[in-house]
Amino acid sequence: MTTAERADVCVVGAGPAGVVAALRAARLGARTALITRDAVGGMAATDGPVPVRVLAQAARLRREARHLSRYGIDVGDTALDYGRLLTRVREVVEDVAEHSVMRTELQDAGVILHANAGTARFTGPHTIEAEHGIRVQADKVIICAGGTHRPLPVPGADLAGSHRDAWNLTTVPESLLVIGAGATGAQVASVFTELGSRVMLFEAGPRILATEDEDVSRVMAASFRASGMDVRQDFGRIDRFEKAPAGVRMIFTKEGTADGVEATMAVVAIGWLADTAGLNLAAAGVATDGRGYVQVDEHLRTTAPHVFAAGDITGRLMLVPQAVQDGYLAATNAVLDHEATLTPPASPIGSFTDPEYAQVGLTEAQARQDHDVVVAMVPFSVAARPIIDGRPTGFCKLVVDRGTHRILGCHVVGERAVEIVQVGAVAVAAAMPVEQLVRIPLSFPTYSNVLGRAAVDAARRLDVPGFWDE
Structure with a gap:
């Protein structure tokens, strides 16, 4: 039997949640071990947003090439060499792995890293073993093993x-x-x-x-x-x-x-399932909920008091920014025995489809359940930058509380939608009244200017004093 390595905190999984949890624990002074089945970075770096965004960029470039003649540029027909595109995907994944997944920060913080260790499992309440021979005994454990796709239960x-x-x-x-x-x-x-x-x-x-x-x-x-x-x-x-x-x-x-x-x-x-296969959670007294996700309280503590969980495996918002925040919170509570909670005031979500779409806050239907709302919706086709770029498909929609003038939700379809909603997220998180957003002179001509126009329209519908006096 391999001698167990001792640690104050053992983090299982090195996706965004696990990397941040390990960094936070180590920087708080805990002797920290990080075990990952594969490479550091998890699905986000190797099988998620990073490689997918490269493919989406190739798709975007093909689309843009078809529009070049409208701007007096003639380059002839384009042809896709998928093999060369995959080479580019691998180059980007390797570049991100080298520069953007915080390996250097982990080393500088003193984290004991066990990458490509194979599947890890509990063999007791405080002991983690990985299939390639790693064995760690820790006072606290943070599970960040991520998620996996949900199969269809049908023949074939x-x-x-x-x-x-x-x-x-x-x-x-x-x-x-x-x-x-x-x-x-x-x-x-x-x-x-x-x-x-x-x-x-x-x-x-x-x-x-x-x-x-x-x-x-x-x-x-x-x-x-x-x-x-x-x-x-x-x-x-x-x-x-x-x-x-x-x-x-x-x-x-x-x-x-x-x-x-x-x-x-x-x-x-x-949909997605928690990737709990092989973890042997029962050996540590860790329970899952009715959907199969690791059950956690508001402090990210599991049913075992010394075990925490963060990221996709908990079934909360299964996105990189939320996983990062979860990892930070779980490590803080694990090392300091705190009971901190994190309820983000806004969680912007978007996807790099064509066209893009993104949102933050409440949908119109959700908002109408508890609020008297005003809705302002501006089509991209009346805004200068989308017209300039030949991308007039889409809209920016603001959902505003009639009484408080607070922006409750922002929804965008169209070019740069994901970027536009980041600005909307600041307004939602700040509980900003729409007239305050109107006062911010967003640059012209930009895609964010569409958000400004929606804010102006909402303020007009609310008859905000001082803006629309004849």
Whole structure:
């Protein structure tokens, strides 16, 4: 038996939550060990936002190339060399791994790093063992093992891949069937449509991007269809997958009538599960909730008092910025025995589809449940910068409380939507009345100026004194 290494804190998983948790614990003076199954950075760096954004950038560049002639630039037809694109993906992933995942900071802080250690598991309340021979005994443990895709429980489901399989393709498929039109599914569908696949996007619910504002779902569906994508909402129930000459066939039923579609490849993107396989949580007394996520309280403490959890494995907002904040909070409470809580006043969310979409705060429907609201919605087609760039599709929507004038929500579809919403997030987090946002002279012509125009429209609808006196 390998002699156990001693640590005050052992962090399991080196994605954004785990890296920040380990850094925070070490900087608070704790002897800290960090164990990761694979490389430092987790899915975000190797199988998530980083490689996906490279593919999305290639898709964006192809789109821009088609518009060059409108600006007097003639370069002829473009051709995609997917092999060279994948080389670029690998270069970026390696560059990020070297410069952006904080390996140097971990070393400088004195974190004992065990990368590529294989799957880690509890062998007792305070002991963690990894399959490649690492064994750590720690007073406190922080679990940051991340999430994994949710499989479909239907016959033949093994014939369908996950988003990971889509990003790891070596050629662009002639046709692609994407099941599930949440953030991941929409992004897969959007990227491969632009890269040249004939894409079918199937959503069992009544609308794609169901967690977004209804106007966002409506405009995104219309934009996808305009790009040539086959978007089907409320399509029915999947019965099974079968092998087909072209690749795979999905059989589904709606209102008693069976139907089927074929594609070179099928990708299932119906949600995320906690990646708890192999952790042997029971050995430490750590329970999961009804959805299978590690159960934590508001301080990120699990059902075992000495074990904390952070990031995707808790099932909270499964995004990089939130994971970073979780990691910081969990380590602070673990090392200092504090009971700090973190309730972010605003969590901006967005996706690099074409067009982009993003949001912060309440949707219009959510806001109307508890507030009397004013809604201002400005189309991109009346704003200077989108017109200049030839990107007039989209809108900026503000949801404002009529009584307090506070901005409750901001929703954007269109070019630079993710960036625009970062500005909106500051206003929401600051509980800013809309007239205060109006007073900020956003630069012209910029995409953020669309947000300023929406704020002006909201203030006008509220009849704010001093702005609209005749």
